[in-house]
Amino acid sequence: MPVTNKDILHWLQRSTQVLHENNAFLTQLDSAIGDADHGSNMDRGFSAVITKISGMQEADIGTLLKTVGTTLVSTVGGASGPLYGTAFLRAGMATAGKQHLEGAEIVAMFEAAVEGIKARGKAQAGEKTMLDAFIPALEAGKQAQLEQVPVTELLQRMAGSAESGMKATIDLLATKGRASYLGERSIGHQDPGATSSWLILQALADTVAS
């Protein structure tokens, strides 16, 4: 079963809800190594997204995701706004005109998103950022695609790898973003950006599974 534009809408709604529920948790993570605003910024951004896409039931996936991207850029601020905004814009470009996505298209969509985050943030794997959730997820997605597993399982594996990647950020030394100012003291804390990235990927897996 491919992922439909309705699934994408439901995913965005679920992400909004999950980010709202985790507002305080994300902010708590950000207090330890950042500036205590990641939860409220993501919550504010996705609330705006829900309003923006409320009338877009018939829109194709590319249009939906591009709308998410521009809305996040306009409302989130901080580093998360340009990074998530660019990720969704690139994902939208990769899915332009599509009403549904097969496994290979899902992987291509995430590949575009990851390339966008790398370019905007001038970052790579292992720097204690959202990429440490996204890159393992993308790799798991590629592997799952090689094995021709069903889309639901592909997404579960991606979310699972994002979660492991997120947990692995605890031991990483931050070299990008505000946490990098802490040097060695950034070790021992889970990265808030990797955490919101996992929440969003898990929301997609859960949406398509249900």
Added chain:
Amino acid sequence: MKKLINKPGDVVREALAGMASAHADLIKVDLEQQIIVRKDAPLQNKVALISGGGSGHEPLHGGYVGYGMLDAACPGAVFTSPVPDQMLTATHAVNGGAGVLYIIKNYTGDVMNFEMAAELAATEGIEVASVITNDDVAVQDSLYTAGRRGVGVTVLLEKIVGGLAETGAPLSQVADLARKVNSQGRSMGMALTSCTVPAAGKPTFELGEDEMEIGIGIHGEPGRRRTRLTTAAEITEILTNPVIEDLGLKAGDEVLAMVNGMGGTPLLELYIVFNELQRILQGKAISITRSLVGNYITSLEMAGCSITLLRLDKQLQKYWDAPVHTPALRWGR
């Protein structure tokens, strides 16, 4: 959380509305777009200066909009970068045809959002130059960090470069002077207490009664190390020595010295720090020829201070002394 607010979500908007009415003679505030613009903007054939960043550092940046300083400021949510839409709207509001200079403090979010705004402005054919301030010696400038943070020098830069822009100098000269000011100034800060982001509701970090945090930035983020609280004399040494060393200051040099409060420290204590700073510099035969003491770039209600030294020459001194009339800085006019 004990704060003089109505609702955490309304803090920035209501403060902007207050600024608009308090300083209606100097600034216009667009509450919808969340930008502060100089009253007489756009000024034809004058390079326009725009800065911005998270709220919570007042008077930076909105308090520096006016004659001889900024043309516009874009405040974000508390400690959160503003968004490209704000910067682009501000660019349209102040562009008088001579180009626009973005003054950006070196934080990942600020840099990325201004970068996106500059890309958008360029597609419209507006000439934009950007300068990034990164004067905080507490951060190692290496491949392993996001680079030094922009702190105290930003205030001095906005004043000095604003002075030059007022003379009608072209964008390239204005941008060059901005880079020069940034390269000649360094800062270091410390905290006695943390601060509370209104939306978070509790202090960003905890500091014991007998502890202080050395090398803090301006966002309530922890610093480089936590040590036992000591005297103003010793704290001033701890902050000043790395600044002197990094700038390579030597006997005979002249500096502008700023002792900046983080928001929760009384002027009485800031003057004690200035006195110690004067003593340290005098001991090295470095003369303070210009000074600024007060709350100029803050971190909400954090107690603590930062020290900024800017190596002065005739050009920098001339534009520092030039008239300025903004809500937070005014002389000569």
